[in-house]
Amino acid sequence: MKAAYAPYRLQFIEPGGTSRGVLYHKDTFFLKIWDESAPQVYGLGECALFKGLSAEDNDLYEDKLRELCRNIEAGVSTDLSEHSSILFGFETALRDLASGGTRNIFASPFVKGKQTIPINGLVWMGTKDEMLGRIEQKIEAGFRMKIGAIDFESELKMVRFIRNRFAPESLTIRVDANGGFTPQNALPCLDALAKYSIHSCEQPIKQGQWVEMADICRRSPIHIALDEELIGITNPMTMMSLLQTIRPHYIILKPSLMGSFSGSTEWLKMASLMNIGGWITSALESNVGLNALAQWVATLRPLIPQGLGTGALFSNNVTSPLEQHADYLCYNPGTEWQIPDFNWITTD
Numbered sequence: 001m002k003a004a005y006a007p008y009r010l011q012f013i014e015p016g017g018t019s020r021g022v023l024y025h026k027d028t029f030f031l032k033i034w035d036e037s038a039p040q041v042y043g044l045g046e047c048a049l050f051k052g053l054s055a056e057d058n059d060l061y062e063d064k065l066r067e068l069c070r071n072i073e074a075g076v077s078t079d080l081s082e083h084s085s086i087l088f089g090f091e092t093a094l095r096d097l098a099s100g101g102t103r104n105i106f107a108s109p110f111v112k113g114k115q116t117i118p119i120n121g122l123v124w125m126g127t128k129d130e131m132l133g134r135i136e137q138k139i140e141a142g143f144r145m146k147i148g149a150i151d152f153e154s155e156l157k158m159v160r161f162i163r164n165r166f167a168p169e170s171l172t173i174r175v176d177a178n179g180g181f182t183p184q185n186a187l188p189c190l191d192a193l194a195k196y197s198i199h200s201c202e203q204p205i206k207q208g209q210w211v212e213m214a215d216i217c218r219r220s221p222i223h224i225a226l227d228e229e230l231i232g233i234t235n236p237m238t239m240m241s242l243l244q245t246i247r248p249h250y251i252i253l254k255p256s257l258m259g260s261f262s263g264s265t266e267w268l269k270m271a272s273l274m275n276i277g278g279w280i281t282s283a284l285e286s287n288v289g290l291n292a293l294a295q296w297v298a299t300l301r302p303l304i305p306q307g308l309g310t311g312a313l314f315s316n317n318v319t320s321p322l323e324q325h326a327d328y329l330c331y332n333p334g335t336e337w338q339i340p341d342f343n344w345i346t347t348d
Contacts, residue, residue, distance in 0.1 A: 002039070003069035005047070005062075006030045006342035010286055010314040026284050026314075027051065029065060030342055031089040033072060033097050043097025044339065046289035047089035048256040053283075055232030055257070056083045070347045081234055085283075088260040092292040103291060103320070103337055110298030116328040117297055120174065120305040152180075152189055159196045168197035172305070179206035179228060186216050194221035200250055203227040214246045223249035225278075230267065231257045240270055251278040252307070256285060261296055268300075281307025287320035294322065294329055316340075 010026045029049065034042035047065065051057050056064075064083055068090065071078045080087040095105045109115035155175070162173060173196070181189050181204045190201060200223040204216055207229040217224045226248045233239055243251075251271050255264040264280070271278055280297050282290055290311050297306055308329050311322050319338035323330045 001072050001075070002034050002036055002346075003072040004032045004344040004346045005065045005069060006032070006344045007062075008286070008340075008342060010284075011316050012313055013315045014313075023284075028286055028289075029062075029089070030288060031065070031068075031086075031093045032342075032344060033093045034101075035097075041097070041101040043093035043095070043101060044103065044288060045089035045091070045093030045096065045292070046285055047086045048283055048285040048289045049085050050254075050257060050283045053228070053231065053257065054085060056085060061086075066345075066347060073347065084234075084259050084263065085256045087262075088256045088289070088292075091260050091262065092289070095292075103288075104295070105292045106295040106299050108295065108298040110331050111295060111333065113331055113333050115298055116325075116330050117294060117302060117308060118305045119309040119324070119327055119329050120172075120307060156192055159193060159198070163196040172199050173197070174199045174202065174225075176202040176227070177204045179203050181205050183209060183212040183216070187219060190216070190220045190222050198222050200225045202252060203229060207231070210242065210245045213248075217246055217248050225250035225252050227252040227254075227281075234259050234263055236266065236270075239267060243270055243274055243276060247274065248276060251276060253278060253280050254283040255280070255293060255296070256283040256289065277304075279304055279306050282310045284310055284313070286314065287311050287318045287322055291320055291322055294331070 006029065008028050008030060010028060012024055012026070015022050015024050027049065029047040031045045031047055032042050049057060049061060064086055068078045068080070068086060080090065092105055096103055099105070104111050110117065159173065159175070162171065175193060175198055183205055186204045190204065193201065201220070202225045204220075204224060205213060213224075213226075213229065226246065229242070229246070230251060230253070233242060251267060253264045253267055255261055258264055258267060268278060279302065280293060282293060285293065290308060294308055297308065305327065309324060311317060311320075312324060318340065319335075321332045321335040321337070323332050323335075
């Protein structure tokens with residue numbers, strides 16, 4: 001077996017405002033695996049490092065990629081227990097190679113164009129006027145909504161504006177606090193939001209405060225979903241302890257950040273034992289990673305919207321069969337993949 005990796009910079013069509021600053025681009029890596037006897041057939045995966053958020057964000061990231069490529073060629077296993085995004089790319093590439101390099105990662109009616117996945121519309125942070133304009137566009141396109149926290153009073157005004165125009169039965173609203181509340185003000189903020197029939201609030205306070213988060217989950221009038229809280233936790237005992245302690249209503253899984261497909265499946269199994277729901281979101285992968293995510297999610301047959309509507313954010317995304325139609329993600333088998341000429345780095 002042979003292996004190589006390639007860095008790639010995804011450019012945002014519109015700068016994205018987040019709690020970690022404004023994003024103009026996102027760096028990612030692609031992994032390629034093939035057999036020397038048939039180099040035209042290769043498995044392709046995306047190692048979607050998320051700088052500033054991934055637990056594996058450090059100067060040794062490419063060293064680990066090189067180690068993986070060398071070990072693949074030597075037939076030796078690699079410890080990726082602390083490298084979720086590399087494991088995500090590796091698992092994807094292996095499955096792709098097994099399918100003959102067709103980019104069919106998980107078998108389901110989705111890849112045949114016979115199943116759709118409900119998704120929510122993401123609204124970037126910005127000024128009040130900018131966000132209201134983006135909200136109008138998403139609503140007109142038929143999306144359910146997810147909005148991220150700016151200053152609380154401004155966000156509360158926008159939530160009130162939206163709810164005055166759209167009843168809960170016609171528009172679902174999720175709020176992502178990105179850890180922006182404090183243990184002291186979280187419940188008053190959640191009480192204020194509860195007046196507007198909010199579906200859930202993601203990560204109200206910063207991760208690592210299990211006792212405080214458990215108290216918020218117990219007392220909140222709005223369902224609480226854990227997001228950043230799960231990042232970097234891969235030990236099954238710790239995973240179970242976190243869920244048993246906090247008892248959230250939902251968990252939100254980004255496989256690139258949370259143990260790839262295998263680790264995310266473990267999270268879902270543990271959560272189901274405690275009647276904790278959840279959904280899957282993208283970590284701003286290109287269409288290579290998003291395709292793998294969507295195909296995996298399709299096997300779960302989700303009923304509630306997933307966070308997979310990020311494929312149209314980039315001006316230089318990989319052309320794929322993924323298509324968005326209103327608030328659904330679809331797969332068009334008639335569209336061919338167009339893989340750019342990546343700058344592959346080998347271990348030779």
